[in-house]
Amino acid sequence: MSNETPWNFLMDMDGVLVREEHLVPGADAFVAELRDNGIGFMVLTNNSIYTPRDLQARLKRTGLEIPEASIWTSALATARFLDEQRPGGSAYVVGESGLTTALHNIGYVLTDRDPDYVVLGETRTYSFEAITRAIRLVENGARFIATNPDEKGPSREGSLPATGAVAALIERVTGRAPYYVGKPNPLMMRSALRTLGAHSESTLMIGDRMDTDVRSGLEAGLQTILVLSGISDRDTAELFPYRPTKVMNSVADLVGITHDPFGTTAAAENA
Incomplete structure (x- = not known):
């Protein structure tokens, strides 16, 4: 994946951007980088209680500016x-x-x-x-x-x-x-992709759960990142018969590399 074909991002909300109404450190910088660079993204949640407008207001209280149109619920x-x-x-x-x-x-x-x-x-x-x-x-x-x-x-x-x-x-x-319908059904990933206007080959899924986020991303043909800011830890990840593409501590680790989260450009230049 090169800079000419940027990544799009699907991401879970709880455990990735927020944790019990508190901002995950660095999540605001990550979202700001996506918005400032015009990178397509959707925030996903299995929670069906709230409308996207409700969730937008909840996220804003934590310091995250997420457009209503960028929130996709079950x-x-x-x-x-x-x-x-x-x-x-x-x-x-x-x-x-x-x-x-x-x-x-x-x-x-x-x-x-x-x-x-x-x-x-x-x-x-x-x-x-x-x-x-x-x-x-x-x-x-x-x-x-x-x-x-x-x-x-x-x-x-x-x-x-x-x-x-x-x-x-x-x-x-x-x-x-x-x-x-919701995660881990890859149907939710595909409907979010259609709403975003993105293709699975140029989209990655960020989540904190192996059994829902990583699995649904994998089954929808997406690259996946497991973050350790929520439910799963490195030991938990080893219990599953499938693996994420990459494991990171949190989305803060993506700040500055959203255009190339897997280092493919640097690897190609050094080959």
Whole structure:
């Protein structure tokens, strides 16, 4: 990869740019370098609770200036998928504004009467009544979609059940497994690439998790960077049967080399 064909960047949000509402040191300089040099990038998250505008405001509070159009969520990826599968359809949604807004924006009708789909996302308050309704709709033939397979999320008090855990409950009752759109499904990578207008051969994925970020990047044909500022460490990375292209401490290590993150130009010049 030469300077004439610059890299584009897909990157996870939590553990890569921010960590529990705090900026990862150097992430602001990294993002500023991307923006100042006109390098294409998208920030990805499996969290379907928030709209891109909500997330933009959250990131701004940490000191990161990220355009709303550069944020791609599992809710947006799910809406894109459903729009391609069944345009103008209907859905019963268990989730919050990030998901309902995304579905409204593609012209979906949200209903609990004979919907085409049951769409499960994250919410702070899973309702037993809503889950029961979802179960009965799936039993009656609604197709079952979940925004992501993450089983738990963090809170100050400890772990919280997330989409994957509630999806497992519905699957256990109905015998119907959901289709998961978010990471590690490479579908989310590909939809982000199309939105960015980038090609997999000139794009790399930065993440802090081997099982979602690195795997989805790998399966979508992207080069991958594992950063150690989040969940995975070097020992964790060795447990998996696949490897990232490169391991770095954080995105701060990319400052100054975003045009050539793997040193290919220098290697070619020294050959």
